[in-house]
Amino acid sequence: MKLVEYPDAEMMMMDLADKLASELSSALRANDTASLAVPGGTTPGPIFDSLCAVDLDWARVQVMLTDERWVPETSERSNTRLLRERLLTDRAAAATYLPLYADAPTPEEKLAELAASLSPALPLTVALLGMGADMHTASIFPGADQLDLALQGSDRLVAMRAPGAPEPRITLSATVLNAAMSRHIVIVGGEKRAALERARHLSPQEAPVAAVLNGATVHWAEA
Numbered sequence: 001m002k003l004v005e006y007p008d009a010e011m012m013m014m015d016l017a018d019k020l021a022s023e024l025s026s027a028l029r030a031n032d033t034a035s036l037a038v039p040g041g042t043t044p045g046p047i048f049d050s051l052c053a054v055d056l057d058w059a060r061v062q063v064m065l066t067d068e069r070w071v072p073e074t075s076e077r078s079n080t081r082l083l084r085e086r087l088l089t090d091r092a093a094a095a096t097y098l099p100l101y102a103d104a105p106t107p108e109e110k111l112a113e114l115a116a117s118l119s120p121a122l123p124l125t126v127a128l129l130g131m132g133a134d135m136h137t138a139s140i141f142p143g144a145d146q147l148d149l150a151l152q153g154s155d156r157l158v159a160m161r162a163p164g165a166p167e168p169r170i171t172l173s174a175t176v177l178n179a180a181m182s183r184h185i186v187i188v189g190g191e192k193r194a195a196l197e198r199a200r201h202l203s204p205q206e207a208p209v210a211a212v213l214n215g216a217t218v219h220w221a222e223a
């Protein structure tokens with residue numbers, strides 16, 4: 001794991017947007033398409049605000065979430081909603097979006113269909129991940145009912161329920177995340193930095209983010 005510390009979060013978000021754009025751009029020079037997986041939650045919005053305006057051949061980029069909360073897009077908790085409002089806009093509106101949500105009462109009903117639709121975008125070119133203070137990443141939570149499958153299984157997508165998550169989740173598996181050609185993790189604040197340091201000495205069962213640290217670049221700013 002490589003750790004990059006920034007003087008402030010604003011600078012980190014802009015630098016990281018540049019880094020992601022440059023990795024996608026290099027991939028597009030060598031390939032017809034490139035793919036990008038991004039987190040939801042409260043952290044990545046400012047990265048999306050910069051990235052969506054970058055001059056890139058977005059029509060050749062496939063974008064997906066690392067994970068989704070099983071709620072409709074009308075919900076404030078929808079990661080898809082965040083993505084549509086702040087990343088899939090401006091120049092990036094030309095990207096192809098591969099959804100991790102479909103209208104059904106439970107994720108299990110749509111799991112196979114959604115997993116199959118990801119084929120053209122795998123392996124991922126770039127994966128950007130977030131992390132919670134409980135050391136979950138994507139929607140791979142400590143104590144989740146399908147934790148072993150998400151950490152060690154060969155399935156692309158896993159549906160799960162977890163004590164720390166108020167709604168069912170659907171998540172890319174650690175196998176898919178670790179197959180990405182480039183992997184970044186973005187965290188802000190002292191609590192998450194302390195959680196990251198703890199995770200480095202814990203098992204993925206205790207600290208799921210530990211499953212994706214090897215080979216990843218972690219980007220951190222205090223605030």
Ligand SMILES: O=C1O[C@H](COP(=O)(O)O)[C@@H](O)[C@H](O)[C@H]1O
Nearest residue numbers: 039040041042043130131132138
């Ligand atoms: O629930 C989620 O949590 C993590 C961390 O979110 P944050 O609000 O603490 O930044 C996020 O990476 C994930 O995509 C999201 O579904």
